[in-house]
Amino acid sequence: MNNDWDEDDHEVRAQLLLAADNIAVDVDVEWAQLVDVLAGERAVLASLPRTQSLPRFRLGRPLLVAAAIVIVLLALRPTIVEVAVTVADRLAETVGLAPEEDAGLAPLPPSTTIRPVILLPPTTVPQPPPTTIPPPPPLTTLPVAAPPSTDLAHSPILDGNEYRLTLRRVHDQLNQAIGFGRTNYEALAGSDRLVEDLLGQQPRFDSQLRDTIGHLRQAQRARDRAAASQAHTIIDGVQKQLATEAQ
């Protein structure tokens, strides 16, 4: 490495080597020490996998389970949302509230609309003894402050009228197809035939129902949102008229 040494350098190096040779080193003893150290190290390494595996599994399993749950939830998210919307619709129907996703009408902010609300008695409240306090009325209706016209299409059909029930079914299909900005035109499958079956039962609505059938078919064929919306408007109008007459 140090090629530029002169003669003095070689002499100094020789003297240093000579002096260094006086330093006693017992290689056999040192080798035995090293072997001991390496054996101890090997023993420590051999014991490591057993001691480290437990905490790794303790942490790893819950993480794996949590990750699997998250993945399943993400995969099922559209289904979950759809089921939740359907359940909310059914619940609203049962209670008597119009579903907010009505395809033909933009949902109004709650502060500007007062709808008739029927409150069911809480199921967890114990019934007081009948002798002292009269039982609460089974249903309480809040005063109606808004005209009932927007809710008639969704109000409960208590008389079991098949004509009105069929219109409701078609209305629901339209909501599923284009409500909330959806474009699920497959949900309209069979809706035109349902409306067709109604022809002749109430001749005064037949003309509107024929228009509706045409709009429904156009909507399915061409995925035409405007046609579906017009079908919704007509169905909604007929439903309201029938609901008013039933009242």
Place this chain on the structure above:
Amino acid sequence: MRASAAAANTRSDGAFEALFRREFAPLVRALTLVAGDREAAADAVQDAFVQAHRHRERVLTLDSPVGWLRHVALNRIRNQQRGQERQRRALPRLVEAGSVLPERGLEADGLGLLATLSPQQRAAAALYYLLDQPTHLVAEHLGVTEATVRSHLRAARRRLQHDLEEEEV
């Protein structure tokens, strides 16, 4: 498969032992002059061999396994000396100002001639002449400039030649 792995291990273990028996003593001797302490030098070289054994498959195939060992052992010595320096600074009242930690072993090893050099001169001479380190690496190890290293080497050379001439007379 397992038999061939065992055979390879045996071969590398044999080569490792041969390397140890060939290089341990020269390294300890040179590093004793650098560190001024035989025990510290032996510990540093042992430590280097332990690390070499962990990576023996790679170290044994290097062009200069002894260069690798020398580098690791020198680092260990340097870290040790830094620790001692911190200790010395932390205990200023226990050690006289300007003195160095007492060195063990040089007199006992019959190195009276080298003991006349200052620790820095001796370390520079050992690194340069015995461990074949170029002056810039010697400077790095000692934490001084390359010019200072050259100055140390000149002084060490003069001193040793002077002492040798006196001995001859």
